Amino acid sequence: MNDSRYIITGLIVFIVLVTFPFWANAGKAAPPAPAPSLDTPAIQQLPEKQCVEATAYMRTDHMKLLDEWRTRVVREGKRIYVASNGKEYEMSLEKTCLQCHSSKAQFCDQCHNYLDVQPDCWTCHIEPKESK
Amino acid sequence: MKTSRRNFLKASGACLLGLTLWPAVKGFAGNSTEYNTSSKALAGKKWGLVIDMKKCWPKYQEGCRKCFLACQRAHNIPDIANKEEEIKWIWTEPYENAFPDGEHEYIPEIIKGKPFIVLCNHCENPPCVRVCPTKATFKRRDGIVMMDYHRCIGCRYCMAACPYGARSFNFSDPRPFIKEVNPEFPTREKGVVEKCNFCAERVDTGQLPACVEACPAEALIFGDLEDPNSGIRKILASRYTVQRKPELGTRPSVYYLI
Numbered sequence: 001m002n003d004s005r006y007i008i009t010g011l012i013v014f015i016v017l018v019t020f021p022f023w024a025n026a027g028k029a030a031p032p033a034p035a036p037s038l039d040t041p042a043i044q045q046l047p048e049k050q051c052v053e054a055t056a057y058m059r060t061d062h063m064k065l066l067d068e069w070r071t072r073v074v075r076e077g078k079r080i081y082v083a084s085n086g087k088e089y090e091m092s093l094e095k096t097c098l099q100c101h102s103s104k105a106q107f108c109d110q111c112h113n114y115l116d117v118q119p120d121c122w123t124c125h126i127e128p129k130e131s132k
Numbered sequence: 133m134k135t136s137r138r139n140f141l142k143a144s145g146a147c148l149l150g151l152t153l154w155p156a157v158k159g160f161a162g163n164s165t166e167y168n169t170s171s172k173a174l175a176g177k178k179w180g181l182v183i184d185m186k187k188c189w190p191k192y193q194e195g196c197r198k199c200f201l202a203c204q205r206a207h208n209i210p211d212i213a214n215k216e217e218e219i220k221w222i223w224t225e226p227y228e229n230a231f232p233d234g235e236h237e238y239i240p241e242i243i244k245g246k247p248f249i250v251l252c253n254h255c256e257n258p259p260c261v262r263v264c265p266t267k268a269t270f271k272r273r274d275g276i277v278m279m280d281y282h283r284c285i286g287c288r289y290c291m292a293a294c295p296y297g298a299r300s301f302n303f304s305d306p307r308p309f310i311k312e313v314n315p316e317f318p319t320r321e322k323g324v325v326e327k328c329n330f331c332a333e334r335v336d337t338g339q340l341p342a343c344v345e346a347c348p349a350e351a352l353i354f355g356d357l358e359d360p361n362s363g364i365r366k367i368l369a370s371r372y373t374v375q376r377k378p379e380l381g382t383r384p385s386v387y388y389l390i
Contacts, residue, residue: 068165070282072167074278074280074282075270075278075280076167077169077173077272077273077274077332077336078167078168078169079168079169079170079173079336079337080167080168080169080170080171081165081166081167082165082166082167082168084165088168090170091167092316093318094315094316094317094318095316120321123321124281124318124319124320124321125318126208126313126315126318126319128315
């Protein structure tokens with residue numbers, strides 16, 4: 001028990017460091033979640049403002065959908081996605097998604113920055129030119 | 133309420149079974165997502181290409197580069213002047229380099245030193261596919277040897293394995309070298325290998341490869357090698373054609389009429 005004070009001091013330092021993010025931010029309100037504007041010219045022209053799947057599903061699962069799309073297209077040569085409402089879409093980031101969501105800053109970056117996730121789609125896929 | 137040990141165990145067993153089966157039930161019942169091939173897709177079991185150099189040369193010598201340009205535009209191929217870093221999907225090699233075993237000192241003047249259009253051969257036994265550690269390069273059912281750039285880790289085993297030098301490595305970011313960006317096709321990034329994909333994206337949507345479509349002399353003939361009635365098979369049956377390095381057993385799908 002000769003080393004107890006070193007051990008206990010070490011433990012306290014460790015716990016303080018590990019829990020730093022919790023107590024440092026305690027009591028502060030989380031920054032407001034971004035609300036991406038869907039007001040793009042292409043969407044405005046749509047008769048029915050509906051993505052390939054329901055908004056709630058797209059919000060939570062778009063990454064899974066895109067991952068599935070890329071496998072189907074690149075590895076299986078299947079290029080048509082049959083949505084749950086029966087409509088058919090070409091599985092293409094450039095030719096389908098970006099046609100409506102023409103603003104990357106609004107539609108992608110805003111949330112990805114907020115959540116601090118950095119998908120590397122744009123090192124190859126070509127982002128739409130902002131028409132402003 | 134009293135529960136006997138026997139009943140408790142029975143109920144636990146039933147719950148456990150339910151939990152185990154639930155994902156399977158969900159997989160079968162809930163998932164109705166469908167992925168289809170395009171109805172316009174060209175149907176073929178094994179794609180191949182015949183290049184008629186006699187038709188090509190008169191145009192080519194006059195400066196026709198239409199097939200190269202069409203390919204470059206369709207696939208966002210960077211134009212890098214530095215020979216060590218250039219990206220090549222379709223290009224020319226002199227006869228002696230394209231067909232090293234067909235060369236001897238008395239070959240006819242008509243082919244000696246002439247430029248032959250070369251590209252990925254989409255081999256039946258592709259050595260690049262065999263060596264790729266991540267399966268980034270793979271052979272599709274229709275014979276097209278494809279690359280999944282998402283998976284390529286840039287190890288360049290495939291480049292070492294390819295006996296035709298048909299693969300290029302992106303030593304730097306290719307984007308600044310692309311003259312005219314085609315927004316419908318992705319570019320590549322630094323650190324991946326790339327090559328001709330036989331225009332898989334066009335074949336899947338009912339179009340002929342860009343080079344075939346662009347050739348004003350119709351020197352490039354694309355078709356299904358397994359269909360005995362296809363145009364390409366008729367040419368192969370009626371004319372003498374050569375392949376590049378057939379002795380290696382890779383069985384290329386690109387044939388040349390000399």
